[in-house]
Amino acid sequence: xxxxxxxxxxxxxxxxxxxxxxxxxxxxxxxxxxxxxxxxxxxxxxxxxxxxxxxxxxxxxxxxxxxxxxxxxxxxxxxxxxxxxxxxxxxxxxxxxxxxxxxxxxxxxxxxxxxxxxxxxxxxxxxxxxxxxxxxxxxxxxxxxxxxxxxxxxxxxxxxxxxxxxxxxxxxxxxxxxxxxxxxxxxxxxxxxxxxxxxxxxxxxxxxxxxxxxxxxxxxxxxxxxxxxxxxxxxxxxxxxxxxxxxxxxxxxxxxxxxxxxxxxxxxxxxxxxxxxxxxxxxxxxxxxxxxxxxxxxxxxxxxxxxxxxxxxxxxxxxxxxxxxxxxxxxxxxxxxxxxxxxxxxxxxxxxxxxxxxxxxxxxxxxxxxxxxxxxxxxxxxxxxxxxxxxxxxxxxxxxxxxxxxxxxxxxxxxxxxxxxxxxxxxxxxxxxxxxxxxxxxxxxxxxxxxxxxxxxxxxxxxxxxxxxxxxxxxxxxxxxxx
Numbered sequence: 001x002x003x004x005x006x007x008x009x010x011x012x013x014x015x016x017x018x019x020x021x022x023x024x025x026x027x028x029x030x031x032x033x034x035x036x037x038x039x040x041x042x043x044x045x046x047x048x049x050x051x052x053x054x055x056x057x058x059x060x061x062x063x064x065x066x067x068x069x070x071x072x073x074x075x076x077x078x079x080x081x082x083x084x085x086x087x088x089x090x091x092x093x094x095x096x097x098x099x100x101x102x103x104x105x106x107x108x109x110x111x112x113x114x115x116x117x118x119x120x121x122x123x124x125x126x127x128x129x130x131x132x133x134x135x136x137x138x139x140x141x142x143x144x145x146x147x148x149x150x151x152x153x154x155x156x157x158x159x160x161x162x163x164x165x166x167x168x169x170x171x172x173x174x175x176x177x178x179x180x181x182x183x184x185x186x187x188x189x190x191x192x193x194x195x196x197x198x199x200x201x202x203x204x205x206x207x208x209x210x211x212x213x214x215x216x217x218x219x220x221x222x223x224x225x226x227x228x229x230x231x232x233x234x235x236x237x238x239x240x241x242x243x244x245x246x247x248x249x250x251x252x253x254x255x256x257x258x259x260x261x262x263x264x265x266x267x268x269x270x271x272x273x274x275x276x277x278x279x280x281x282x283x284x285x286x287x288x289x290x291x292x293x294x295x296x297x298x299x300x301x302x303x304x305x306x307x308x309x310x311x312x313x314x315x316x317x318x319x320x321x322x323x324x325x326x327x328x329x330x331x332x333x334x335x336x337x338x339x340x341x342x343x344x345x346x347x348x349x350x351x352x353x354x355x356x357x358x359x360x361x362x363x364x365x366x367x368x369x370x371x372x373x374x375x376x377x378x379x380x381x382x383x384x385x386x387x388x389x390x391x392x393x394x395x396x397x398x399x400x401x402x403x404x405x406x407x408x409x410x411x412x413x414x415x416x417x418x419x420x421x422x423x424x425x426x427x428x429x430x431x432x433x434x435x436x437x438x439x440x441x442x443x444x445x446x447x448x449x450x451x452x453x454x455x456x457x458x459x460x461x462x463x464x465x466x467x468x469x470x471x472x473x474x475x476x477x478x479x480x481x482x483x
Contacts, residue, residue: 094239104173104230120136121135122134367431
């Protein structure tokens with residue numbers, strides 16, 4: 001720290017000396033920092049003042065002069081015992097995301113690459129205000145125009161996986177921000193926290209709300225495709241308090257009356273979905289009788305003419321038998337999902353006939369809650385949406401492990417939407433994956449920051465992996481919607 005002789009204002013001088021430890025890479029980063037600060041103009045970033053060569057008692061070198069910010073780093077605040085509430089962390093996150101949005105949309109885009117508590121300054125409190133946030137130390141900065149470099153810079157624990165390979169994009173700063181917020185929340189260095197499948201695990205149930213934890217998990221996803229794409233989408237998600245995340249996050253208790261059995265140990269999560277109870281079995285059978293009677297009546301009407309009978313009978317018998325094969329198979333089906341450290345297993349049991357599928361747990365990439373609603377019921381002339389499909393999918397590479405595949409005949413489902421929400425939250429916690437939504441959700445709408453796609457065709461109602469279910473189920477999985 002020094003004083004400007006002309007303005008008498010305090011300044012910060014950063015020196016790079018040509019000592020025995022000097023490398024040309026150090027000079028490259030030093031010059032890049034000076035060039036970047038000179039091009040930036042933001043009140044919450046240090047202002048570039050000057051840069052020049054120096055000759056000191058310690059040797060020759062280079063100096064970078066920048067404005068002084070009177071504030072302590074978040075690292076210093078933690079060391080003196082300051083604790084940060086969820087409201088504090090939200091305020092810090094919002095301010096930093098605004099700064100990152102400025103940097104990432106700058107031309108050329110600027111990537112900080114070393115966001116951590118010691119590089120974030122926080123001024124003193126002012127009334128109800130947390131204090132002003134500043135982002136400093138651009139010594140590891142990279143512009144997209146410099147993307148050819150393979151220099152690995154950053155701080156272990158706060159660096160995303162791609163940064164270890166010398167690759168950084170704007171979303172890399174979001175990972176570092178997430179790791180920083182987790183450090184402030186848990187008061188534990190991210191490198192000291194446990195991880196699963198490369199994702200930081202943190203226990204914040206008593207420290208932060210479920211929606212905020214879910215939002216944090218979207219920042220620290222090791223897979224870039226699962227992370228927020230940019231600072232603006234992360235900021236929008238935080239500010240809008242997405243209803244989808246909130247509604248799913250609240251369902252953390254097993255719904256009353258649910259027959260699903262969920263068992264968790266330190267190294268295994270198991271979900272058992274039993275067959276339908278007797279009452280619902282009878283409802284499905286009764287509905288099946290009503291609907292197949294139509295085809296039987298069609299067959300009887302064909303008796304008055306032999307040619308019609310020969311034409312209609314095979315098709316009618318195929319439809320009726322297919323429906324009853326589907327009914328018998330589904331009403332007695334038990335589903336078991338088991339997730340272990342190495343493998344994920346899905347077992348479907350039909351009256352003692354078991355089909356088991358497995359994949360490596362490390363290949364799990366997405367947890368998807370699917371809801372499809374029809375906006376208009378033309379028969380009743382109402383705009384109230386009608387639930388057509390509600391499901392929960394675990395994507396393992398290109399394979400889809402589905403815990404619910406729509407409704408049986410008569411609208412009977414093995415799992416209710418509330419049960420699916422509950423299981424989604426449990427699986428999200430266990431897998432350290434955010435819950436992504438897919439389908440049309442007219443009540444909640446399309447929320448920013450959440451991966452959302454609209455399901456428009458009947459083919460999407462079934463799994464995208466043909467080897468998860470038998471051929472007869474795939475052929476008839478959507479038949480109920482036509483009646």
